[in-house]
Amino acid sequence: MTATPERPTPATDPYVEAERRRAARALLRTPLLHADAHADDLALVRRHQRELTTMFADGLGYRLVVEPGLARLLKTGLAPDPSRGLRRRNGRPFTPRRYAFLALTLAALARTRQQVMVDEVVAGVRSAAVDAAIDVDLDSVHDRRALHSALVALVDLGVLSERDGDLEHWAERHTESLLDVHRDRLAVLLSAPLVSCEGPADVLAVPEVPSSAGGARITVRRHLVERPVLSVEDLTEEQRGWWRRNREREREWFSRWLGLELEIRAEGALALDPDGELSDLAFPGVGSAKHFALLLLAELTEVARRSCAAVDDGTSRTWVPVATSTARSAGDRVFRAWRRGLRKDHQDDPDALFDEAVRLLVTAGLVRTEGATTWVHAAAARYAPRAELVTAAGPAGERSLFEQEDP
Numbered sequence: 333m334t335a336t337p338e339r340p341t342p343a344t345d346p347y348v349e350a351e352r353r354r355a356a357r358a359l360l361r362t363p364l365l366h367a368d369a370h371a372d373d374l375a376l377v378r379r380h381q382r383e384l385t386t387m388f389a390d391g392l393g394y395r396l397v398v399e400p401g402l403a404r405l406l407k408t409g410l411a412p413d414p415s416r417g418l419r420r421r422n423g424r425p426f427t428p429r430r431y432a433f434l435a436l437t438l439a440a441l442a443r444t445r446q447q448v449m450v451d452e453v454v455a456g457v458r459s460a461a462v463d464a465a466i467d468v469d470l471d472s473v474h475d476r477r478a479l480h481s482a483l484v485a486l487v488d489l490g491v492l493s494e495r496d497g498d499l500e501h502w503a504e505r506h507t508e509s510l511l512d513v514h515r516d517r518l519a520v521l522l523s524a525p526l527v528s529c530e531g532p533a534d535v536l537a538v539p540e541v542p543s544s545a546g547g548a549r550i551t552v553r554r555h556l557v558e559r560p561v562l563s564v565e566d567l568t569e570e571q572r573g574w575w576r577r578n579r580e581r582e583r584e585w586f587s588r589w590l591g592l593e594l595e596i597r598a599e600g601a602l603a604l605d606p607d608g609e610l611s612d613l614a615f616p617g618v619g620s621a622k623h624f625a626l627l628l629l630a631e632l633t634e635v636a637r638r639s640c641a642a643v644d645d646g647t648s649r650t651w652v653p654v655a656t657s658t659a660r661s662a663g664d665r666v667f668r669a670w671r672r673g674l675r676k677d678h679q680d681d682p683d684a685l686f687d688e689a690v691r692l693l694v695t696a697g698l699v700r701t702e703g704a705t706t707w708v709h710a711a712a713a714r715y716a717p718r719a720e721l722v723t724a725a726g727p728a729g730e731r732s733l734f735e736q737e738d739p
Contacts, residue, residue, distance in 0.1 A: 350629040352380045353591050356387065359396070359650040360557065360610055361588070366490045366517055377403040387589055389667065393541055393550040397520050404520040409558070416612070416695075420481050421488075427478070434482040436460045436468070438521070441486075441513055447495065450502055450509040473513060476503040482512075491517045530602070548574035556586070556594070560603035560611075561711050563650050599650040599710045606685055615696045616715060620675035629698065630663035630711050636708045651700065651707040659706040660686065677725035 358365060358373035365374045376732070388394040388405065389508075395406040418426040418434075423564060440456025446592045454470055459477060469475050475736040480503040486492040488498070497509030524535045541547035543626055548571040555562050564572055579596055586592040586603065592610070595602040607612065616626050636652035662685040678685040690706075693699035698715065700707040 348380075349588065351376055352383055353589060355380050355384060356589055357390075357591060357610060359384070359403065359405040363407060364489060364517060364521065365403045366514070367401045368493070369490060374401075374403055390546070391585070391589065392553055393546075393548070399516060399520075402517055402520065404517075406520075406522070406523040406559075408554075412644065418485055421484060426481065426485075429475075430478045430481045432466060433457065433468075433475070434476045434485060436464065436466065437479065437482045437486065438509060438518070439463075441491075441518055444513055446513050446515065448511055448513060450483070450497070450499060452481070453511070465613060473503060479503075489517070490514060491521060515524070542568065544646060549578070553555070553582075553585075556588070556592075556601065556603040559697055560592075561709060562600040562602070563709070564600045565650050566600075598708070602711060602714070606695045613692075613695055614625065615692060620673075620678045621688045622679070624666060624670070624685055625692045626688050626715065627666045628659075628663055628686075629715055631666060632659060632699070632706070633712045635659075635662060650710050651712075654706045654708055655706050656706045659690075663689070725732065 355373065355376035358370065359377065362370060362373075365377060367374055377396075378398060383397070385396045385398075388396050393408055396407065397404040401673070408458075418431075420426065420430075430439060436457045437453065439460040440453055444452060444456055458470065459469065470479060480499075483492065483499060483502075487494065491514055493512045493514065495510045495512050498505070498507035499509040499511070501507050502509060525534070529535050541550045548568075552562065552567065552571055552575055564575065569574065578600065583594045583596075586594050590610075591605070591607065593604045593606060595604055610671075632654060635654050635658060637651055639654070640649050666680045666681070667685070674685065688698060690701065694701060695713075698709050698712040700709075
């Protein structure tokens with residue numbers, strides 16, 4: 333009996349893989365791609381639609397919708413996260429009032445023509461507000477500015493485009509504007525199935541992926557994609573077991589499909605983007621507040637190092653507690669040392685600067701605040717410019733994030 337020789341595995345075309353990776357990264361960076369602003373990326377997504385659809389569904393539990401003029405990646409979040417909300421063009425976050433007007437505007441646009449004057453949208457918003465039992469006063473400049481923020485956000489997303497007029501100054505000057513409503517983009521904008529939702533909690537609820545459908549795999553991968561600092565102690569027992577068995581193989585998956593590098597340590601892992609394209613928060617970065625936050629992080633990691641050395645009982649050091657009063661004292665030291673290099677408004681208001689820096693560190697996943705305690709994550713040592721923190725090694729002598737050598 334003659335054995336049949338195995339067929340050689342076909343060689344992977346590195347050019348094709350690079351294209352798929354670029355398309356996947358484009359969708360993560362901009363989950364709604366459309367032909368007007370993202371023609372090249374959309375063409376790549378359409379070219380590799382089959383492979384990308386399978387990868388996002390099986391690997392991350394996301395649904396990819398591809399139509400002639402758009403591609404929409406419908407992502408399921410990890411949990412409600414106030415640090416990742418919409419922002420206005422001036423960088424300030426959306427307020428609850430602005431979110432309310434955004435929802436009312438979407439409801440109004442569902443009933444309008446494909447081309448509509450902005451005053452017609454105002455009338456539709458008033459009608460939708462009555463249906464929703466929400467009090468609005470679009471004769472007041474406060475509510476007009478909130479509605480203007482919603483309209484501008486939809487322009488930036490590509491759901492609306494201005495054909496003629498002066499939308500920019502509508503809130504203050506009552507200027508008129510003619511808008512195009514892109515109904516194909518409007519139809520795929522919402523990722524939550526609203527038909528089954530009875531309240532806001534239902535919209536924000538994240539359904540748990542069952543184990544039989546790769547729940548542990550999908551949860552861990554989503555975490556590394558959406559919040560690149562992964563802490564093993566934040567995972568369930570099932571997820572920790574899956575991570576221990578598969579973490580080395582995950583390096584290849586993240587590199588192949590998303591171009592991300594995994595840095596695996598005792599406490600968990602970091603997902604690093606060598607090109608710096610996929611993060612919505614550049615940290616470390618330029619600007620007075622970010623510089624102050626980085627210097628504050630150095631002080632906090634030094635305090636955490638001393639705390640680890642004082643209590644060397646071999647327990648987890650993923651999150652190290654620091655008294656909030658101690659953290660504030662560290663901020664005062666940084667402020668006194670570096671005040672002259674800060675922006676003038678920060679020099680004049682150190683309390684506001686400290687709060688802004690802490691919010692930055694919380695958003696970056698390096699710090700948590702709980703009442704009188706500030707928790708410092710081991711990954712903070714990776715960014716702190718002078719940190720040399722040491723903690724207990726993990727299983728098999730793994731190095732800790734606190735043992736980062738490079739400043």
